[in-house]
Amino acid sequence: MISVTIIEPSFIIRQGLVSSLSGFRDIEIHKVYDEFDNIEVIIKKIDTDIAILNPSSIDQISLAKLIEKDSEFFSKRIVLFTNFPVGLDLESAVRAVFSYHQSEADIVKGMNKLVAELNTTEEPKEEVLSKREQDILRLIALGKTQKEIADELFISTHTVVSHRKNITRKLGIKTVSGLTVYAILNNLISMGELQ
Amino acid sequence: MIFSKNQKMVDVIHTDFHLLKITDRFGIKLGFGDKTVLSVCLEYGINPDFFVEILNVFHDKNYFPRENLKSFSANTIIDYLEITHRYYLKDKLPEIEGLIGVLVDKCSDENKGHYKLILEFFHDYRHEMKDHIKREDEVVFPYAREIEKAYNNDNVSDSLLKRMREYSIEDYYKEHEDIEEKLFDLKNIIMKYLPEPENSRLCYDVLNELFMLEKDMNDHSRMEDTVMVPKIIDMERSISGNKNAKE
Structure with missing residues (x-):
């Protein structure tokens, strides 16, 4: 997941950016600013992976000054989204440049490239329960309390709770009755044992 | 899109046919003709402003004008919550259980045992819901209505005061989480x-039925937890405050 700040004074373009970027699975919009008066303050506050900024809303000299002050920040995090062609100087000072006139396919391709470069989350993988988690799941399904499970396996109740959390996260099942059904379906317990 | 009461009912349904669930719940029959939402509501004795808000809340998950919803009387809100309860208990839950039953019947012998597990799971779930709803209908709602009555008449009986002290409406709503899970x-x-x-x-x-039921119940518990309960708590506070001031 990469986090994004949007800084865009125009209502319609801001809404357009928010709604198109919301369609990306790995992009999360953190903050949206609609003003440019405090651009210096806003830029200082940016804590997201990237910030999308419309350069035509700031005068060239102020922008150049801002870049000069923190060139590393601009080259890493600032993405320009612009109606006018920007000079080569500006283009090389920022992370990426998009233009209003690019096609949907080009913008999607460019955004996906950014995501691929910045995304630190791992690809989803198949979740497998460890042997220990299976033991605990079995006991949960048999209706044992956390304390009983802890005693039986010679571990602390704290450890039982943390295993239980992992089981729920891995399986996507939260309730005891749901876990019981899972345990039967996967032959961790038999119907006979339940009675 | 936000609906208004001056729109034609049929246009509302064209925009979002899921809203038929809401009209059905309010007892509104098809055959709207060109009537507006307002005139349909008047015909059925439904508060049109409340009805439109319910349509909007159900239609758009980002639309939830909490304060505006709270401005309706507890009676109006509870009437709606009660018809929703009836819809779950009498229609939706038995319907889904029946559907899972058919699914089990059509299974090969090899799979039947496994599919029966979900039938039992749902059956237990339905009974849990039934108990939960029964307590709401028989304890929580009558209590809430009484609080509103006492608040409106500025007249609170000692027995109600005693109940206010013993009973907290908040506790009750913790059960919602388990039902959703x-x-x-x-x-x-x-x-x-x-x-x-x-x-x-x-x-x-x-699955389709389960997803729709889940959405429906999330809207429903949001209404209970974030509109009705805070409204009652506000009135409880004001009643206790007035009582103390008088003494």
């Missing part, structure tokens, strides 16, 4: 862990 689990079990169904079509129907 069970439904969530059931969907995952069907999608991820049951053996491949022989009758996929039927399985999709069941």
